[in-house]
Amino acid sequence: MSEETTKEGRGPSRRGFLRNSALAGAGLVAGAGAARAEGPDPLITEVQDWASSFGDAVDAAPYGMPIRFESHVTRRNVEWLTESPVSSINFTPIHALEGTITPQGCAFERHHSGAIELSKQDYRLMINGLVDRPLVFTYEDLTRFPRHVTTAFCECAANGGMEWGGAQLEGCQYTQGMIHNMEYTGVMLRDLLAEAGVQTEGKWVYVEGADASSNGRSIPMEKALDDVMVAFFANGEALRKEHGYPVRLVVPGWEGNMWVKWLRRIGVYDRAVESREETSKYTDLMPDGRARKWTWVMDAKSVITSPSPQVPIRHGKGPLVISGLAWSGNGAINRVDVSLDGGRNWQTARISGDAKKKALTRFHLDIDWDGSELFLQSRAVDETGYVQPTKQALREIRGLNNVYHNNGIQTWWVKADGEVENVEIA
Amino acid sequence: MSEETTKEGRGPSRRGFLRNSALAGAGLVAGAGAARAEGPDPLITEVQDWASSFGDAVDAAPYGMPIRFESHVTRRNVEWLTESPVSSINFTPIHALEGTITPQGCAFERHHSGAIELSKQDYRLMINGLVDRPLVFTYEDLTRFPRHVTTAFCECAANGGMEWGGAQLEGCQYTQGMIHNMEYTGVMLRDLLAEAGVQTEGKWVYVEGADASSNGRSIPMEKALDDVMVAFFANGEALRKEHGYPVRLVVPGWEGNMWVKWLRRIGVYDRAVESREETSKYTDLMPDGRARKWTWVMDAKSVITSPSPQVPIRHGKGPLVISGLAWSGNGAINRVDVSLDGGRNWQTARISGDAKKKALTRFHLDIDWDGSELFLQSRAVDETGYVQPTKQALREIRGLNNVYHNNGIQTWWVKADGEVENVEIA
Numbered sequence: 001m002s003e004e005t006t007k008e009g010r011g012p013s014r015r016g017f018l019r020n021s022a023l024a025g026a027g028l029v030a031g032a033g034a035a036r037a038e039g040p041d042p043l044i045t046e047v048q049d050w051a052s053s054f055g056d057a058v059d060a061a062p063y064g065m066p067i068r069f070e071s072h073v074t075r076r077n078v079e080w081l082t083e084s085p086v087s088s089i090n091f092t093p094i095h096a097l098e099g100t101i102t103p104q105g106c107a108f109e110r111h112h113s114g115a116i117e118l119s120k121q122d123y124r125l126m127i128n129g130l131v132d133r134p135l136v137f138t139y140e141d142l143t144r145f146p147r148h149v150t151t152a153f154c155e156c157a158a159n160g161g162m163e164w165g166g167a168q169l170e171g172c173q174y175t176q177g178m179i180h181n182m183e184y185t186g187v188m189l190r191d192l193l194a195e196a197g198v199q200t201e202g203k204w205v206y207v208e209g210a211d212a213s214s215n216g217r218s219i220p221m222e223k224a225l226d227d228v229m230v231a232f233f234a235n236g237e238a239l240r241k242e243h244g245y246p247v248r249l250v251v252p253g254w255e256g257n258m259w260v261k262w263l264r265r266i267g268v269y270d271r272a273v274e275s276r277e278e279t280s281k282y283t284d285l286m287p288d289g290r291a292r293k294w295t296w297v298m299d300a301k302s303v304i305t306s307p308s309p310q311v312p313i314r315h316g317k318g319p320l321v322i323s324g325l326a327w328s329g330n331g332a333i334n335r336v337d338v339s340l341d342g343g344r345n346w347q348t349a350r351i352s353g354d355a356k357k358k359a360l361t362r363f364h365l366d367i368d369w370d371g372s373e374l375f376l377q378s379r380a381v382d383e384t385g386y387v388q389p390t391k392q393a394l395r396e397i398r399g400l401n402n403v404y405h406n407n408g409i410q411t412w413w414v415k416a417d418g419e420v421e422n423v424e425i426a
Numbered sequence: 427m428s429e430e431t432t433k434e435g436r437g438p439s440r441r442g443f444l445r446n447s448a449l450a451g452a453g454l455v456a457g458a459g460a461a462r463a464e465g466p467d468p469l470i471t472e473v474q475d476w477a478s479s480f481g482d483a484v485d486a487a488p489y490g491m492p493i494r495f496e497s498h499v500t501r502r503n504v505e506w507l508t509e510s511p512v513s514s515i516n517f518t519p520i521h522a523l524e525g526t527i528t529p530q531g532c533a534f535e536r537h538h539s540g541a542i543e544l545s546k547q548d549y550r551l552m553i554n555g556l557v558d559r560p561l562v563f564t565y566e567d568l569t570r571f572p573r574h575v576t577t578a579f580c581e582c583a584a585n586g587g588m589e590w591g592g593a594q595l596e597g598c599q600y601t602q603g604m605i606h607n608m609e610y611t612g613v614m615l616r617d618l619l620a621e622a623g624v625q626t627e628g629k630w631v632y633v634e635g636a637d638a639s640s641n642g643r644s645i646p647m648e649k650a651l652d653d654v655m656v657a658f659f660a661n662g663e664a665l666r667k668e669h670g671y672p673v674r675l676v677v678p679g680w681e682g683n684m685w686v687k688w689l690r691r692i693g694v695y696d697r698a699v700e701s702r703e704e705t706s707k708y709t710d711l712m713p714d715g716r717a718r719k720w721t722w723v724m725d726a727k728s729v730i731t732s733p734s735p736q737v738p739i740r741h742g743k744g745p746l747v748i749s750g751l752a753w754s755g756n757g758a759i760n761r762v763d764v765s766l767d768g769g770r771n772w773q774t775a776r777i778s779g780d781a782k783k784k785a786l787t788r789f790h791l792d793i794d795w796d797g798s799e800l801f802l803q804s805r806a807v808d809e810t811g812y813v814q815p816t817k818q819a820l821r822e823i824r825g826l827n828n829v830y831h832n833n834g835i836q837t838w839w840v841k842a843d844g845e846v847e848n849v850e851i852a
Binding site: 041043044048050051052053054055056057058061062063064065066067068069070073074075076084085086088090096097098099100101102103104105106109111113114115116117118119120122123124126136140143144145146147148149150151183184185210211212214232233235236237238240241242245246262264314315318319320321323350352353354362364366 | 467469470474476477478479480481482483484487488489490491492493495496499500501502510511512514516522523524525526527528529530531532535537539540541542543544545546548549550552562566569570571572573574575576577609610611636637638640658659661662663664666667668671672688690740741744745746747749776778779780788790792
């Protein structure tokens with residue numbers, strides 16, 4: 001058995017690749033018998049500038065930003081995809097992130113009339129309609145209700161929507177990056193509604209924002225009284241402006257459009273409002289011309305973030321970490337399978353860290369890449385037993401008329417040179 | 427029973443304070459019979475500028491920063507506390523944060539010779555000493571080992587150290603802010619050590635950084651093979667420069683000084699190195715002149731973050747949310763008690779969100795404040811049954827000679843006017 005194929009512990013042996021790459025250059029491998037063709041590596045054998053002088057005093061950076069070497073890890077948009085910069089989408093660089101938390105600074109955001117600047121002093125939230133006591137809350141009022149903490153993914157209903165027409169955009173960021181995952185702190189909508197006193201006929205709430213678009217959406221009372229949060233904090237700190245400062249709605253597991261930012265009003269009604277954002281938009285046009293509506297839940301989905309079109313394999317064959325994200329609007333992820341051959345054979349990936357309900361879940365699979373081409377796929381299974389479908393299976397039912405709720409299996413073609421392309425296979 | 431004291435659901439009723447404050451001004455309270463002395467509130471009844479024009483196009487902010495209204499939420503230092511800006515401490519604004527995650531941008535950091543700028547290309551990690559195969563890893567090499575995800579608090583051993591001499595610094599940030607909590611992704615130190623092959627005599631590792639201070643610390647092999655991580659990502663993205671980009675050590679539950687940044691070398695030895703940072707520093711001088719050493723674990727602790735000296739109560743009596751953090755280096759937090767009267771009576775707080783092992787845990791208690799002075803305390807109990815002690819109990823054993831490992835109960839004196847002061851009570 002050669003060094004390269006020896007298996008140790010939970011993954012392929014790294015010893016082989018280390019002997020053939022880094023160690024060879026380092027010249028420090030006293031016991032390993034490696035080639036020393038390149039001589040000592042001064043980066044480890046010699047004193048470097050950064051070890052013989054002072055670094056920056058951090059007092060100068062009371063709020064830090066990413067180091068300049070990571071300046072490529074940013075939100076990006078696709079200019080032709082939306083109407084104008086004030087009604088646009090910025091995609092999370094999910095190909096470059098790890099773990100499960102999305103930093104606010106580079107988290108996907110969609111705005112319909114720009115990101116408004118609204119101070120806590122000017123903030124008001126109204127509850128009206130079919131309630132015993134119409135109420136107006138200041139920001140401070142909201143902070144006096146019991147606080148809760150929850151982690152949830154927020155995914156645009158159109159995430160992956162370009163894929164209805166087959167593999168389109170290069171880059172995991174553009175294909176599946178309309179998603180983020182943060183830890184929220186706020187108050188439960190049910191506690192605010194209890195304060196107002198929902199009348200028996202009140203079966204829906206209509207939520208709208210303080211921006212010009214208002215982006216109103218109807219939510220059935222059952223969901224409103226379940227896990228919907230009126231949030232002030234994300235990942236520990238105040239919401240960023242583009243995420244709805246000072247207050248946004250968090251609707252765990254449901255499409256991002258309902259997570260109204262700069263939340264201004266909650267109307268209680270006996271029926272849905274049937275607003276623009278839930279009729280002409282955010283409904284799924286079926287092949288027969290009818291529209292599926294109230295498709296709120298984001299079904300189980302997954303994507304391999306690395307390797308992916310923006311993250312080719314540069315290190316050649318040998319140990320390869322496959323990393324990806326899985327999530328379900330119906331609960332926790334139970335299992336993620338990965339295929340190297342376009343769905344013919346599957347192996348179960350490791351879940352790394354927590355698999356929280358309605359939150360992004362990280363999976364990893366360690367393989368020993370032999371340098372041949374791969375057709376990488378991942379397939380999520382959630383706690384309800386739902387299995388992420390193929391794109392073809394979705395198209396057979398839903399056709400090609402709509403852009404929403406494409407949770408089909410994504411395929412990355414890894415070529416022998418390590419480059420990765422977004423493809424679809426029969 | 428008056429409106430103000432009616433209890434509903436899980437906390438004090440908000441109805442009373444709402445009728446008397448926000449609603450009164452809003453003039454929209456059709457059914458509530460509130461006073462309308464101030465007339466309608468134009469902030470909710472009239473169309474505002476932000477609802478009738480476009481906000482910012484977010485394309486201009488590929489990596490966002492906090493909104494300007496939150497510019498006070500930053501790391502801060504205490505100039506006289508440390509020698510110079512290149513050997514300094516910056517405290518987390520824990521008084522202004524919520525939930526459990528600390529954003530990297532404002533997360534506590536301690537540097538001994540400044541924050542160095544080290545690229546992934548220039549990065550090397552050596553494992554040498556009592557190993558079969560001395561190794562040098564490039565950054566890319568490390569990314570080929572199996573990845574793990576874990577959330578952990580990092581607390582300076584000196585956090586709260588000023589409190590040995592009694593209540594000193596005003597502000598929760600300065601008193602207890604040498605702590606942060608992030609989700610890390612990286613590889614397990616045990617996997618790297620297995621690659622090098624630890625020899626039978628190898629009982630300790632010595633870890634050091636690439637900066638001029640090197641900040642070397644000894645870690646017993648048992649811990650090194652348990653949960654120590656060589657991390658590249660924090661809260662989903664690359665480590666920030668001041669947190670050790672591109673690679674730092676994560677030593678869950680153990681004092682922050684051991685979480686070596688810009689990790690350069692792991693030496694395997696048969697004994698501890700007894701370096702400067704574990705002899706003249708980071709040992710606890712006892713009353714008899716001897717020093718406790720190897721006091722690595724951060725024992726269970728808690729602090730109320732709001733109200734606190736930087737967060738006075740501005741809203742007057744009525745519903746008050748008490749929010750705080752608890753943590754233990756020995757495992758998960760089982761319970762947090764809160765006292766309003768300086769430790770005579772205790773009530774159990776709610777744990778909000780997860781109570782993860784060796785990670786910050788958020789607790790809340792909702793009270794109906796009658797406007798009289800409070801002596802607020804919190805007391806953490808971890809899964810081992812350990813109960814956070816009083817400062818007095820700690821002093822009886824450890825005296826006043828040292829600055830480390832003060833996990834005593836903190837007292838905030840809330841005055842009738844809502845101002846809060848750091849005090850100590852007999």
